[in-house]
Amino acid sequence: MNPVARPPALRTLSALLCPRRRLCGVHAGSGGEGNGSGRSDGGGVRVGGEGEEEGEVGLDADRVPEEVLLRLPTPGRAETDDDDGENLSPGVGSGSRRRLSEELRLEADRIVKILLQDGPGFNTRQALDEMRPRVSNALVRKVLLKIVFSIDSVSHARYPSLAYKFFLWAEQQEGYRHGTSMYNLILKIFAECGELKAMWRLLEDMTEKGLPVSSRTFHLLVCTSGQAGLRRRLVERFIKSSNFNYRPFRNSFNAILHTLLTIGQYSLIEWVHQKMIDEGHSPDVLTYNVVMRAKYMLGKLDQFHKLLDEMGKNGLAPDLYTYNLLLHVLGKGDKPLAALNLLNYMSDAGCVPNVLHFTNLIDGLSRAGNLEACKYFFDEMVKKACQPDVVCYTVMITGYVAAGDFDEAQKFFDDMLLRGQLPNVYTYNSMICGLCVVGKFDKACSLLKDMDLRGCTPNFKVYSTLVSRLRNAGKDSEANNIIQYMTNKGHYLHLLSRFRGYRRC
Known part of the structure; x- marks a missing residue:
C-alpha cells in the first residue's frame, strides 16, 4: 500500500472488513474465511465454570480472558472525592509522610x-x-x-x-x-x-x-444487585438522578454502560444505549465501543456493523480500543485477509498497530483454530519491530496447546524465556495442560512447583487439570500429592470438596 495514500473514508470501513479475496498462504482449516458470529472458541472443549464439579478440564480453559485484551478506559473525569488512595498533603516531606x-x-x-x-x-x-x-x-x-x-x-x-x-x-x-x-x-x-x-x-x-453519587457507587450497587429487574430499576434511578456525579449527561450514560460491560450485562447495555438515544444524548467513541462489544458478545454482528457505519456517519473516528475490538472480531470470524486490510488501514490513518492490536487479532484467530494465520501475523509483528510481550506469547502458546501441537508451544515458550519475558499464570497453566496431554506428568508437576517458586500462584483450574489427568492415567498417588501440595500452600482450601474421594491427612 502506498505510504502516502490517504486512508479510505470511515463510512467504508465496514465494507473494508468483508473482502472477497483470500489471503494467500493464510487460510482456515475449513477452507475459507468464516462467516460465523465469532462466538465459537477453538478446540470445542468444555471450560469448567465456577461451581462445577471437578472433571476433565479442557485445554481452552486457561486462555487469557477476553476482558484482559479488550479492555476499555474508565469513562468520565477523575472524581475528586471518589479516591480510595491516601490523599496526603503534597507539601509534606517524605520523612514526615512516613511518620504520619x-x-x-x-x-x-x-x-x-x-x-x-x-x-x-x-x-x-x-x-x-x-x-x-x-x-x-x-x-x-x-x-x-x-x-x-x-x-x-x-x-x-x-x-x-x-x-x-x-x-x-x-x-x-x-x-x-x-x-x-x-x-x-x-x-x-x-x-x-x-x-x-x-x-x-x-x-x-x-x-x-x-x-455526589459517583460511578463507583453505581458499580458497587449494580454488581451486588443480582436480579435483572432490580438492575434495570437501579439504572433508571441513576439516569434520572441529579446527584450522579458525571456531567455532561453523556458521561453519566458512559459510566453506566462501562460498568454493565464489566459484569457482562449485554442486553441491559442495549437498553441503556436506546434510553440514551431517546433522551437526545449523542454517543461518543467510548459509547460505540461498549455497545459494539455488547452486540458482538450477543452474536448480533449485523447490528455490530451497522453501529460501525453509524459511527462514521456521525464523524467519529475509531480509537485504539475500537481497532482492538475489530481485529479480535475478525480473528474469531477467521478473516485474516480482512484483518490485514484493517492493519494497513490503521497505518494509513496514522494509528500504527501495536503489540496489543496484534495480540487481539492472534487471539481471535487462535480461538478460530487458524494457527497458520496466527504464525503469519506473529512474524509480521516482529518484522515491524513490534516486540511480543508475555501476553502475546501466552496467546500463541495456548493456541498450539489447544491444537495438540505441544512441540510448537514449547518452542514459543523457550523463545519467550530467551527474550527475557517472564511467564505469567496463564502461560504456566497452558504449558502444564500441554505437558499433561502428551503424558509428561513429571514435567507438569515440576513446572507447577517452579511456577510457585517464581511467585506465580497457580489458579484452581491448573490444580484440577493435573489431578483429573493424573487420575485418568491411573496415577492416584501422584494426584493426591498435588492436592496435598495445594493444601500445604494454603491455596483454594474452600474448594477441596471438589476433589471427590480425597481425604485430608
Whole structure:
C-alpha cells in the first residue's frame, strides 16, 4: 500500500472488513474465511465454570480472558472525592509522610481492636470517645480499608455492623463529615457481605445529604444487585438522578454502560444505549465501543456493523480500543485477509498497530483454530519491530496447546524465556495442560512447583487439570500429592470438596 495514500473514508470501513479475496498462504482449516458470529472458541472443549464439579478440564480453559485484551478506559473525569488512595498533603516531606502514615496505621489498629471488642457489657462508643482520635478522611479511610481487607467467610456476618457503628460515630465528631469516597468504602463492606438492603439505605442517605453519587457507587450497587429487574430499576434511578456525579449527561450514560460491560450485562447495555438515544444524548467513541462489544458478545454482528457505519456517519473516528475490538472480531470470524486490510488501514490513518492490536487479532484467530494465520501475523509483528510481550506469547502458546501441537508451544515458550519475558499464570497453566496431554506428568508437576517458586500462584483450574489427568492415567498417588501440595500452600482450601474421594491427612 502506498505510504502516502490517504486512508479510505470511515463510512467504508465496514465494507473494508468483508473482502472477497483470500489471503494467500493464510487460510482456515475449513477452507475459507468464516462467516460465523465469532462466538465459537477453538478446540470445542468444555471450560469448567465456577461451581462445577471437578472433571476433565479442557485445554481452552486457561486462555487469557477476553476482558484482559479488550479492555476499555474508565469513562468520565477523575472524581475528586471518589479516591480510595491516601490523599496526603503534597507539601509534606517524605520523612514526615512516613511518620504520619505510621501514626495513622497505629491509630487505625487501635480503633479496629476496640471495634472487635463490641458485644454485651462493652460500650464501643464510649471506648472510642475515651481514645479521642483525631478523626480525618485519612483515618476513617484507613479503618474502613482494614475492615474491607479482613472480611472472610467467618467475619462477613459481623463486620458490616462494626463498620457501620464506627461510620456513624465518626460522622458525629466535630469538624468531620463523610464524603462520597467514605460512603463508597462502607458500601464496599456491605457489598462484600451481601447486605443489599443496607446499601440501598446508604444510597438514600447520600441522596438526602446532597452528596455526589459517583460511578463507583453505581458499580458497587449494580454488581451486588443480582436480579435483572432490580438492575434495570437501579439504572433508571441513576439516569434520572441529579446527584450522579458525571456531567455532561453523556458521561453519566458512559459510566453506566462501562460498568454493565464489566459484569457482562449485554442486553441491559442495549437498553441503556436506546434510553440514551431517546433522551437526545449523542454517543461518543467510548459509547460505540461498549455497545459494539455488547452486540458482538450477543452474536448480533449485523447490528455490530451497522453501529460501525453509524459511527462514521456521525464523524467519529475509531480509537485504539475500537481497532482492538475489530481485529479480535475478525480473528474469531477467521478473516485474516480482512484483518490485514484493517492493519494497513490503521497505518494509513496514522494509528500504527501495536503489540496489543496484534495480540487481539492472534487471539481471535487462535480461538478460530487458524494457527497458520496466527504464525503469519506473529512474524509480521516482529518484522515491524513490534516486540511480543508475555501476553502475546501466552496467546500463541495456548493456541498450539489447544491444537495438540505441544512441540510448537514449547518452542514459543523457550523463545519467550530467551527474550527475557517472564511467564505469567496463564502461560504456566497452558504449558502444564500441554505437558499433561502428551503424558509428561513429571514435567507438569515440576513446572507447577517452579511456577510457585517464581511467585506465580497457580489458579484452581491448573490444580484440577493435573489431578483429573493424573487420575485418568491411573496415577492416584501422584494426584493426591498435588492436592496435598495445594493444601500445604494454603491455596483454594474452600474448594477441596471438589476433589471427590480425597481425604485430608
